[in-house]
Amino acid sequence: MTRADYGVAAATLLLLVLLYTLFWSESRAGFPGDGRAEAARIATADGREFTLPLDHDQILELAGPLGTTVLEIRDGAVRFLSSPCRGKLCIHAGWLRHGGEFAACLPNRISVAVVGPRTLYDSINF
Amino acid sequence: MNMPSQQNKGRPGGRARRRRNPQLSFRPSFPVSFPVSFRQALWRAFLPALLAALLLSACGQRQAPADPQVYQSRFLALGTLVDVNLWGVDEDLGARAVRVVEEELDRFHRQWHAWRPGPLAELNRRLAAGETVPVSSERLALLRRARDLSLRSGGLFDPAIGGLVRLWGFHNDDPPNGPPPPAAAIRDFLARRPTMEDLVLEAAPDGASGRVRSTNPALQLDLGGFAKGYAVDRAVERLLALGVRNAIVNAGGDLRAVGSHGDRPWRIGIRDPRGPGIIAALETRGDESVFTSGNYERFFEYQGVRYHHILDPRTGHPAAGTLSVTVIHRDAATADAAATALFVAGPQGWRQVARQMGIEQVMLIDEDGRIHVTPSMNQRLIFQSEPLPEVIETPL
Numbered sequence A: 001m002t003r004a005d006y007g008v009a010a011a012t013l014l015l016l017v018l019l020y021t022l023f024w025s026e027s028r029a030g031f032p033g034d035g036r037a038e039a040a041r042i043a044t045a046d047g048r049e050f051t052l053p054l055d056h057d058q059i060l061e062l063a064g065p066l067g068t069t070v071l072e073i074r075d076g077a078v079r080f081l082s083s084p085c086r087g088k089l090c091i092h093a094g095w096l097r098h099g100g101e102f103a104a105c106l107p108n109r110i111s112v113a114v115v116g117p118r119t120l121y122d123s124i125n126f
Numbered sequence B: 001m002n003m004p005s006q007q008n009k010g011r012p013g014g015r016a017r018r019r020r021n022p023q024l025s026f027r028p029s030f031p032v033s034f035p036v037s038f039r040q041a042l043w044r045a046f047l048p049a050l051l052a053a054l055l056l057s058a059c060g061q062r063q064a065p066a067d068p069q070v071y072q073s074r075f076l077a078l079g080t081l082v083d084v085n086l087w088g089v090d091e092d093l094g095a096r097a098v099r100v101v102e103e104e105l106d107r108f109h110r111q112w113h114a115w116r117p118g119p120l121a122e123l124n125r126r127l128a129a130g131e132t133v134p135v136s137s138e139r140l141a142l143l144r145r146a147r148d149l150s151l152r153s154g155g156l157f158d159p160a161i162g163g164l165v166r167l168w169g170f171h172n173d174d175p176p177n178g179p180p181p182p183a184a185a186i187r188d189f190l191a192r193r194p195t196m197e198d199l200v201l202e203a204a205p206d207g208a209s210g211r212v213r214s215t216n217p218a219l220q221l222d223l224g225g226f227a228k229g230y231a232v233d234r235a236v237e238r239l240l241a242l243g244v245r246n247a248i249v250n251a252g253g254d255l256r257a258v259g260s261h262g263d264r265p266w267r268i269g270i271r272d273p274r275g276p277g278i279i280a281a282l283e284t285r286g287d288e289s290v291f292t293s294g295n296y297e298r299f300f301e302y303q304g305v306r307y308h309h310i311l312d313p314r315t316g317h318p319a320a321g322t323l324s325v326t327v328i329h330r331d332a333a334t335a336d337a338a339a340t341a342l343f344v345a346g347p348q349g350w351r352q353v354a355r356q357m358g359i360e361q362v363m364l365i366d367e368d369g370r371i372h373v374t375p376s377m378n379q380r381l382i383f384q385s386e387p388l389p390e391v392i393e394t395p396l
Helices: A003-028 B002-009 B014-018 B036-061 B091-112 B119-128 B137-152 B162-167 B183-191 B227-241 B332-357 B375-380
Strands: A039-043 A049-053 A058-063 A068-074 A077-082 A102-105 A110-115 A123-125 B070-077 B080-087 B133-136 B199-203 B209-214 B247-251 B254-258 B267-271 B278-283 B287-294 B299-302 B305-308 B322-329 B361-366 B371-373 B391-393
Touching: A039 A068, A068 A110, A077 A102, A077 A110, A123 B247, A123 B254, A123 B287, B070 B091, B080 B091, B091 B119, B091 B227, B091 B247, B119 B133, B119 B209, B133 B137, B137 B199, B137 B209, B137 B227, B137 B332, B162 B183, B227 B247, B227 B254, B227 B287, B227 B332, B254 B332, B267 B287, B287 B332, B322 B332, B322 B375, B332 B361, B361 B375, B371 B375, B375 B391
Parallel strands: A123 B267, B371 B391
Antiparallel strands: A039 A049, A039 A110, A058 A068, A068 A077, A102 A110, B070 B080, B080 B247, B133 B209, B199 B209, B247 B254, B254 B287, B267 B278, B287 B322, B299 B305, B322 B361, B361 B371
């Protein structure tokens, strides 16, 4: 191969890497749950699933078969603030902050999982 | 331009194979002569580029939001939330594997539900009536296992006390409202106290089925503290049969983990029974189960007193002195039964029961919040609180 051949090969590869970073990975950045920032993935009684960023403080009211469950997102963490269940296991779980942390209010059919790069746990035992 | 191609045709070797179909080779219809080196350069540049593109796009498809390498699914089964993590599977195998787990757990739940009308309720009715009941070899194997574990626990894990669980009102999807059962009713139950020794299991000569009878009419089977573990074991067996090598099956907080998260072990967080958050983390090794029995799981309060669901068969009351017991053991059924038995044994008796049951890795948190661990458990746990909690390590 001549020097020009190496040049063509290198240029092609470079272009490919460039295209990849420009149009593939960057297009995915910034979405909640894309592995770049912590986010809460919430599943509700009606089968809906959605993801909210943890860097945006808010209070959420979610409807379930027993009534309203309230979630709080604050300072990069999420927790069950109140729920109409009797056991209160969901509230007992406290603030969820790291990727892999998880809590659910089974009676009211609402679950919250933290997703993100700082995955401390693959699964929670209780 | 045509010449090299024709020469290559008759020659053995990699390039000849590629050119066998002249339609596939680059062949301009007009007489032009490309420098061969340029054509080669195109190939040499494009092949790796194409390969790289394929590889990159293959990675992209596996990119799930939570963890790019983990196939995860959550669903309701066994009356609880089941969480399945699979590592190193493609979309297709992942979906199939989750379906199989769901199917296995559903089937199990219908078969062994403690209070809904179904096969177990029917078995209990016939045992109470003094009948000898024919059962399949599968059910016989499960009952035998439950009986063995119960006897090894010295009866502290006792699936024969379904009648007592009902008396306390825990045979219900929702926890009871109280009041606790009258003292006379509990005394009466204890006077007739059924144990798994009252359950007579016989295999039929053909080995394909068996028979069950009870020598105590008060015996009512309730497989809580065992069924979940047994079902998780079956689910994991089915995953392995499908070719899944790395998985966690977590049923309502109790889990069995096989393999690893590829480049690192599976990481488990154990929730703190004393307050919010995680008390300790641990990394699983190969194939093992982590089960916790806690007094916070199911309970009711009546006139300011809290009554939880883990009943002591010796007193007829909720077992006293313990907040939670966490057990690591190879199979989930044993871990489940042991966590229950050690909870009942309490801060004084748990070591002896652990020895009897062959359990080495235990953490017990007593009602004052003190953490008791065996040395082999202490080596595994990475406590998460700052400052580190005081841990009481005692050999078994």
